[in-house]
Amino acid sequence: MxxxxxxxxxxxxxxxxxxxxxxxxxxxxxxxxxxxxxxxxxxxxxxxxxxxxxxxxxxxxxxxxxxxxxxxxxxxxxxxxxxxxxxxxxxxxxxxxxxxxxxxxxxxxxxxxxxxxxxxxxxxxxxxxxxxxxxxxxxxxxxxxxxxxxxxxxxxxxxxxxxxxxxxxxxxxxxxxxxxxxxxxxxxxxxxxxxxxxxxxxxxxxxxxxxxxxxxxxxxxxxxxxxxxxxxxxxxxxxxxVLSNSNKEQLLATQELSQPVAQWLRTTVRDSDRRAGYPVLLAAQASRQVPGEAFLAKRLFARPAQVMDFAVGHLMDRVSETGLVPPETLKLAPLVNSYCIEVLTMDDKDVERVKELARRLAALLGRDSRPGPFRDFIRANSRGGNLHGWFRSKGVDWLLFPRPEGTAPVLLPVAEYRLLFEDDRSWSWRRLLVFAVLEALAEAGWEPKGSREELDEIKDLAGAAGSDREEEGER
Known part of the structure; x- marks a missing residue:
């Protein structure tokens, strides 16, 4: 002054x-x-x-x-x-x-x-x-x-x-x-x-x-x-x-929208790829009572990690409806990947490690059109699933069967293992892994083909995996 x-x-x-x-x-x-x-x-x-x-x-x-x-x-x-x-x-x-x-x-x-x-x-x-x-x-x-x-x-x-x-x-x-x-x-x-x-x-x-x-x-x-x-x-x-100065109610309630969240929101307007996926993100956040846009706003203020949980849960819901990898996965990808780095402050090198792991898993799961391996992957990622045991089993398959040219001989290296099982945010890394696997399978155009019973089992497991987001979000 x-x-x-x-x-x-x-x-x-x-x-x-x-x-x-x-x-x-x-x-x-x-x-x-x-x-x-x-x-x-x-x-x-x-x-x-x-x-x-x-x-x-x-x-x-x-x-x-x-x-x-x-x-x-x-x-x-x-x-x-x-x-x-x-x-x-x-x-x-x-x-x-x-x-x-x-x-x-x-x-x-x-x-x-x-x-x-x-x-x-x-x-x-x-x-x-x-x-x-x-x-x-x-x-x-x-x-x-x-x-x-x-x-x-x-x-x-x-x-x-x-x-x-x-x-x-x-x-x-x-x-x-x-x-x-x-x-x-x-x-x-x-x-x-x-x-x-x-x-x-x-x-x-x-x-x-x-x-x-x-x-x-x-x-x-x-x-x-x-x-x-x-x-x-x-x-x-x-x-x-939010305040009231009335004689009936004296109130002051404050909430904060952090700078990274606010800046990321700006990119959902300016960036064409992120803008295209924004309606899908809103649909992923909705409930029967609350529109997706309102719920997204609340989560960005109160629990930013829930945004990714509900995005992955939405895709699992879509799998549970069709038994197939939902095509909107590719539209969501620019938003989810940027959100992990820019808002959840996940290290970009670690995000790339998880995405590379997802590409190896997609190559393994997409080797043929059998729904069984995909079903087992979903089961391992649901609440109570044994993801550690699933990796131990599939690590052997990765060594025994032909691998895509240029891929690492180890399915789950130590750095990725620590992110998924020892990191403070292991659940978020696992959610990112599920999303990245769906993204890689969608890019490859892979679809599971099998009996009605096998596809129905995938639907049931995906529905259970999708509901995990609410339990995780309320922890």
């Missing part, structure tokens, strides 16, 4: 407070500016006045559900007991409501400013603030939460204006506010700008906020926003903050 800005009260300074940062970019968007650094003097005041006008539009609304009641409805979540929604509001005339709102949002006179620094930016504070203006802040009536002689938290007018502005950059639904925050300012600016436009449209349309969001709707909002981001690179992770 420059010395000039430190002395200029009508300028916005970014601080370490996530809601203040979101509010700063929201205020810039309301002013039609590229960023908070341009919010000075009259430009800053015009953005604050625009927010005040939005609140004044509620003065004619009898109820929060009225067309002009969007911000009145939001105020019970954001600013309980404020001068926008007093207990006696029903007895007040529109002019009385207007007077109270203007009083609340007006700038304190310089003569009344405090001799204390702003708790956020360190500049001179203009007043004491509490729960009405600071989400989840303590009420100014609770003197035991502040030092002697202080009636709340000291804030400058610019910082408190940012707190008033953050709801414009939020998703307001289900009685809660959801906010996307990132330390990547370029990303935060773009996502907040999109959120402000949506909030403004909802306010004009009088969209209700009482409706319950769909499954994992907030996580899906973040994922969709990241995929729609036009920047070249995501340089920091994202936080999803």
């Amino acid at each position: 420059s010395a000039d800005m430190a002395m200029e009260p009508d300028s916005v300074v970014l601080t370490a407070h996530p809601l203040q940062r979101v509010g700063a970019f929201a205020l810039a968007s309301l002013a039609g500016m590229a960023g908070p650094g341009e919010l000075r003097g009259d430009v800053f005041q015009s953005a604050v006045d625009a927010m005040t006008r939005d609140l004044l539009a509620t003065t004619t609304a009898a109820r929060a559900s009225d067309p002009a009641g969007f911000w009145l409805s939001a105020s019970y979540l954001l600013w309980p007991n404020s001068k926008l929604n007093p207990t006696a509001r029903g007895k007040q005339s529109p002019p009385e409501r207007e007077s109270l709102i203007k009083e609340w949002r007006s700038r304190p006179a310089p003569a009344d400013w405090l001799r204390a620094p702003c708790a956020y930016c360190g500049r001179g504070a203009c007043g004491w603030y509490g729960k009405v203006d600071i989400p989840l802040g303590a009420s100014v009536a609770h003197r035991n939460t502040t030092a002697r002689g202080q009636d709340g938290t000291p804030l400058c007018y610019a910082c408190v204006a940012c707190l008033w502005a953050f709801p414009y950059g939020a998703s307001l639904s289900g009685g809660r506010a959801a906010v996307i925050h990132s330390w990547d300012d370029e990303l935060l600016a773009a996502l907040t700008r999109d959120a402000v436009e949506r909030t403004k449209r909802d306010a004009v349309a009088g969209a209700a906020m009482a409706g319950k969001p769909g499954p994992y709707a907030r996580e899906l909002w973040v994922m969709s926003a990241v995929r729609a981001y036009s920047g070249l690179r995501v340089r920091a992770g994202l936080e999803l903050l």
Whole structure:
């Protein structure tokens, strides 16, 4: 922060407070500016006045559900007991409501400013603030939460204006506010700008906020926003903050979408091969109750390893339906392979070792069209299967029978053995192996041919192997 800005009260300074940062970019968007650094003097005041006008539009609304009641409805979540929604509001005339709102949002006179620094930016504070203006802040009536002689938290007018502005950059639904925050300012600016436009449209349309969001709707909002981001690179992770400042519920829940996940999501739009496989990945994540896109968003936040588990499980489900290697395996390959390296941070050399092992196994299993070897491989990879014993048996076959030219004489070298049986993430390596074998068999165009009974047995075993993903995911 420059010395000039430190002395200029009508300028916005970014601080370490996530809601203040979101509010700063929201205020810039309301002013039609590229960023908070341009919010000075009259430009800053015009953005604050625009927010005040939005609140004044509620003065004619009898109820929060009225067309002009969007911000009145939001105020019970954001600013309980404020001068926008007093207990006696029903007895007040529109002019009385207007007077109270203007009083609340007006700038304190310089003569009344405090001799204390702003708790956020360190500049001179203009007043004491509490729960009405600071989400989840303590009420100014609770003197035991502040030092002697202080009636709340000291804030400058610019910082408190940012707190008033953050709801414009939020998703307001289900009685809660959801906010996307990132330390990547370029990303935060773009996502907040999109959120402000949506909030403004909802306010004009009088969209209700009482409706319950769909499954994992907030996580899906973040994922969709990241995929729609036009920047070249995501340089920091994202936080999803869900909060309620209402008198009925005091809530703050946070989740993090890591930078590798966010950047990988961007590639599912930019890279043509990954983009082609994305619908298959979504289908792999779905359940009877939850759409695949919503479940993918939730898993990317909470349990990224589950994404690969469910992708492999989906292919096993397809095998269980047909007894054949599903053709969508090849579409999924660019996504699964990149996900293992870029998100799950599997070493690319180890991934290549497993893929090379899969090619040897595919050569072994695809030697003829008998379904028996393929069936045994699936059984060995199901919960309770003896994969170690299967490798011991097939290692002998690999030595005794002709091998493809240029392949190693050892079916399971020591490095691959350690990944599959001794590594902390052995289950993930085994899931990758199953996928890579299906990928190699699909590339070769191999199909098992046998009796109805043999194919049905493959289906049953594949169904059991596919269900393992849920057990593993809940561990």
